[in-house]
Amino acid sequence: MTATLEKKGEAATAEPRTQPGRREEIDRLARLRRPGWGTVAGALAAVAVLGWSSTSSGFDGPALVDGLPHVADFVSRMFPPSWEELPVAIELMIETLGIAITGTVLGTLLSIPLALLAARNIFPQPWIRSSARTFINVFRAIPELMWALMFVASVGLGAFAGTLAITLGTSVGMARLFADIFETADMRAWDAAAATGARKSQRVAWVLLPQQIPTMASYTLLVLDGNVRAASLLGLVGAGGIGMELNQQLRLFEYGSVMTIVLVVLVVIMSLDLISSTVRKRFV
Amino acid sequence: MTVLEAADVTFRYPDGTQALTEVSVRVERGEIVAVLGPSGAGKSTLFKCFAGLERPSAGAVAVEGVELAALHGRERRLAQHRIGLVFQEFHLVGRASVLSNVLVGRLATANAFTSLFHWMSRADRTLAVELLTRVGLGEQVRKRADSLSGGQRQRVALARALSQRPELLLADEPVANLDPVLAAGVIDDIVRMVREEGLTAVLNLHDVSLARRVAQRVVGMREGRIVFDLPVGEVTDPVLADLYANEELAANAADREEVAA
Numbered sequence: 001m002t003a004t005l006e007k008k009g010e011a012a013t014a015e016p017r018t019q020p021g022r023r024e025e026i027d028r029l030a031r032l033r034r035p036g037w038g039t040v041a042g043a044l045a046a047v048a049v050l051g052w053s054s055t056s057s058g059f060d061g062p063a064l065v066d067g068l069p070h071v072a073d074f075v076s077r078m079f080p081p082s083w084e085e086l087p088v089a090i091e092l093m094i095e096t097l098g099i100a101i102t103g104t105v106l107g108t109l110l111s112i113p114l115a116l117l118a119a120r121n122i123f124p125q126p127w128i129r130s131s132a133r134t135f136i137n138v139f140r141a142i143p144e145l146m147w148a149l150m151f152v153a154s155v156g157l158g159a160f161a162g163t164l165a166i167t168l169g170t171s172v173g174m175a176r177l178f179a180d181i182f183e184t185a186d187m188r189a190w191d192a193a194a195a196t197g198a199r200k201s202q203r204v205a206w207v208l209l210p211q212q213i214p215t216m217a218s219y220t221l222l223v224l225d226g227n228v229r230a231a232s233l234l235g236l237v238g239a240g241g242i243g244m245e246l247n248q249q250l251r252l253f254e255y256g257s258v259m260t261i262v263l264v265v266l267v268v269i270m271s272l273d274l275i276s277s278t279v280r281k282r283f284v
Numbered sequence: 285m286t287v288l289e290a291a292d293v294t295f296r297y298p299d300g301t302q303a304l305t306e307v308s309v310r311v312e313r314g315e316i317v318a319v320l321g322p323s324g325a326g327k328s329t330l331f332k333c334f335a336g337l338e339r340p341s342a343g344a345v346a347v348e349g350v351e352l353a354a355l356h357g358r359e360r361r362l363a364q365h366r367i368g369l370v371f372q373e374f375h376l377v378g379r380a381s382v383l384s385n386v387l388v389g390r391l392a393t394a395n396a397f398t399s400l401f402h403w404m405s406r407a408d409r410t411l412a413v414e415l416l417t418r419v420g421l422g423e424q425v426r427k428r429a430d431s432l433s434g435g436q437r438q439r440v441a442l443a444r445a446l447s448q449r450p451e452l453l454l455a456d457e458p459v460a461n462l463d464p465v466l467a468a469g470v471i472d473d474i475v476r477m478v479r480e481e482g483l484t485a486v487l488n489l490h491d492v493s494l495a496r497r498v499a500q501r502v503v504g505m506r507e508g509r510i511v512f513d514l515p516v517g518e519v520t521d522p523v524l525a526d527l528y529a530n531e532e533l534a535a536n537a538a539d540r541e542e543v544a545a
């Protein structure tokens with residue numbers, strides 16, 4: 001009450017009378033609104049980075065325009081889709097799903113201990129948390145396709161290499177997510193369980209996980225979605241799944257088959273999206 | 285025999301607030317003691333020191349002759365297991381079942397490995413269900429804890445504490461979150477179970493009439509010190525008026541501040 005009254009009074013006296021001292025003050029404040037040297041330099045730098053990145057990305061406007069008829073031609077040759085390709089595409093899509101689901105499940109299981117180590121409220125010792133976080137961040141920086149290349153080199157071509165790559169990528173990615181979920185958990189029941197004399201491992205199994213599993217499951221479904229996409233590409237480096245077949249049909253200029261493969265991937269990913277969003281709504 | 289003994293306990297929070305100053309109390313086996321006092325008197329802090337959740341800055345707390353603050357690891361866990369705690373806000377796992385919340389009280393003595401998969405012995409499960417039946421929740425065993433009413437939740441928390449088979453039950457404002465009628469029912473249940481189990485209990489309460497109704501002894505606290513420690517019959521209105529003196533003034537001042545803001 002009093003506060004608003006005061007403000008009103010101030011505004012009423014300030015507007016009509018502009019004393020000389022106040023005039024200067026207003027000018028000074030107005031100058032503050034002009035961009036400073038730092039801002040100008042920052043804007044120039046941003047423009048420079050954009051220019052450099054567009055040249056190094058090979059972006060070429062005229063080429064895009066010239067290429068448009070070819071793109072149209074390419075798309076038209078994808079019709080009609082080849083039905084002979086369908087059984088192969090379906091079989092490989094099943095393999096792709098297998099890689100994605102196995103990798104997601106194994107990766108999620110592995111991520112839980114890692115996430116616990118990285119959560120401050122579970123392991124308060126700073127050295128444990130920071131080593132776990134460093135480990136997670138280093139491994140997260142490497143893309144799944146690179147892991148796939150390395151696993152192909154070590155365990156050979158095929159779905160196993162792909163599964164390992166997805167497992168590893170998922171475990172570090174999820175560990176980061178889960179650690180953040182754990183750190184924001186309500187710890188009252190945890191503390192009460194500690195006061196009964198329960199071990200930390202028992203508190204994880206009886207208090208922390210039961211409280212957090214719906215959120216964790218919802219994130220897992222989200223990640224499964226991404227992993228199916230990733231697994232569809234793993235074939236490009238020989239790590240199993242539908243990507244290998246796609247690559248081959250492209251090289252053989254069998255655009256009808258390419259279309260079939262793309263359609264199968266599209267249908268599977270869209271249905272998965274639908275299923276997972278329905279299930280996630282039930283969780284939360 | 286003395287179950288709980290606090291000797292010259294002083295407690296300072298890290299920010300420098302001195303919440304307890306040379307508090308000494310002794311609770312004998314089978315006693316039910318209520319702790320009363322205005323807000324900020326240090327009741328919750330004393331509860332935490334008794335329970336071993338906080339370590340006194342000076343002085344010592346011993347439960348059955350054992351100083352919890354001096355113990356570590358397994359010994360500490362087993363000593364904590366002998367003290368059952370009930371909190372104002374229940375501190376249950378909302379998504380877990382009522383039964384599973386009570387079984388948490390059995391974890392300390394359960395098999396360390398199989399208990400991780402929620403496999404508990406028949407004896408543990410029987411005890412948990414029996415306690416739940418005795419606090420009137422026999423029908424609710426399989427329900428989720430967060431589907432219960434406040435009074436029912438506090439009974440689950442009570443069953444969890446009792447499932448530890450403790451010597452001592454400590455409760456910090458166990459019914460402050462409940463409406464008066466429910467509160468009396470829950471307090472009566474707590475006291476009935478404490479008597480049936482032959483336990484010793486210290487209850488922090490904010491309601492004078494509840495304290496008079498259930499306790500044999502009342503400890504009055506104010507500004508971190510014990511003002512009186514009397515059998516319930518000697519806790520007269522003037523004694524209580526003294527304990528809460530100026531609190532009304534303070535409350536009025538707070539009201540006025542609120543109006544001003």
Ligand SMILES: Nc1ncnc2c1ncn2[C@@H]1O[C@H](COP(=O)(O)OP(=O)(O)OP(=O)(O)O)[C@@H](O)[C@H]1O
Nearest residue numbers: 297299301303321322323324325326327328329330
């Ligand atoms: N975590 C904390 N850090 C610093 N000071 C605290 C902390 N908790 C409590 N205090 C202070 O310690 C004093 C005693 O608080 P305590 O919670 O023990 O009082 P109480 O008697 O339980 O009060 P209430 O009836 O409101 O629960 C108060 O002055 C309070 O502000």
Ligand SMILES: [Mg+2]
Nearest residue numbers: 327328329457
């Ligand atoms: Mg309190």
